[in-house]
Amino acid sequence: MPPETTPGTTPEDGATPSPARDGHAAGRVTLRTDLRAAVPDATAAGLVTAAVFVFLWARMGSGDSATVAVMPFMDDPGTYWMYLLSQAFGWSGLLWAWGTVVLGLLLSGPRLDRSPVPRQVLERWHRTTSLTTMALMFAHALMFAAELVRYETELAWLKRLWTGFADSFVPGWYDSGTGQIAIPVGQAALYLAVPLGLLFYVRNRIGATTWRRLHRFVIVVYVLSVWHTLLYGTNVWYGEWPRTVLWLLQLPVAVLLLVRLLRPARRAERLGAPGRRAGGSLPGWALRAAGRVVAGAVVVGILVVVVSGHDGGRQRPAEAPASSPHEKETE
């Protein structure tokens, strides 16, 4: 999430020196300043969430919602508004995760000779959108917990609170259908996003190199988020256009990842010939080469999924299968 430029980067890394690199400008960037800078971004995210919420409400009310097709009892938006809000936060969270990953890949990929937006602005956007993403992910899980607390009316209050919390936040607790896999996948995304995103703000303590090495794993957070959505999102449950769009949106990310790996901004990360790179071992080279092959395969894989229509979506049944809340079966 936060960019790959940081104080402590030396010219030997092959990176262009910039005010952010010499430690003076970047030294002023703290979690507090970025939280303040994230206010407009978070406001925009709030508006997007509200728009998605209204859209999902209207679809549930009209009976067009795929969520209602999967769980027919959920036909009253006035009752299930917290579930709808959770879904809306899920979508804005995924959209913001998409944006922050795209910005991160643009920053760490090949340098553009003439960028319409100054690099420092891109870096700031990357950091603020990453903070907003974490908040949206958390709000999504929190609203799901709130819905469970509301729903479990037959339980005592303490048990209700515990059930809502544990089903949403304790890995392995949620035991219904596809959720047994999908929920821990979402939790892993949330729990990894926080340290991998926030480590930027303690980079001076842990060392710029350690931070950079850890931060690149943030792509795993994004992959887990998309996987979780494809597995469990009822609005993309069926093999229909919303699922196709979701797959298609992954194409720019995969292409940018491939380009970033093939032409990284930092010279030290370039592949070169096996064993040629100073300090580079053959297994290390093989690993980096394998990363590029995998990224290329992902690009091809997404294209195949979109063109063939084999996107893992279920067939919409004439009669909807699930009979009780949050019970979604794999079929």
Ligand code: HEM
């Ligand atoms: C503690 C972690 C999480 C929990 C408990 C959780 C829970 C859920 C549940 C129960 C659903 C199904 C809602 C439906 O019926 O569609 C869902 C869907 C979804 N989740 Fe998560 N999730 C978590 C993490 C994440 C993360 C990190 C993201 C990434 C932004 C995410 C994005 C989504 C999206 C986009 C949907 C689809 C909603 C829809 O179909 O309308 N979730 N999540």
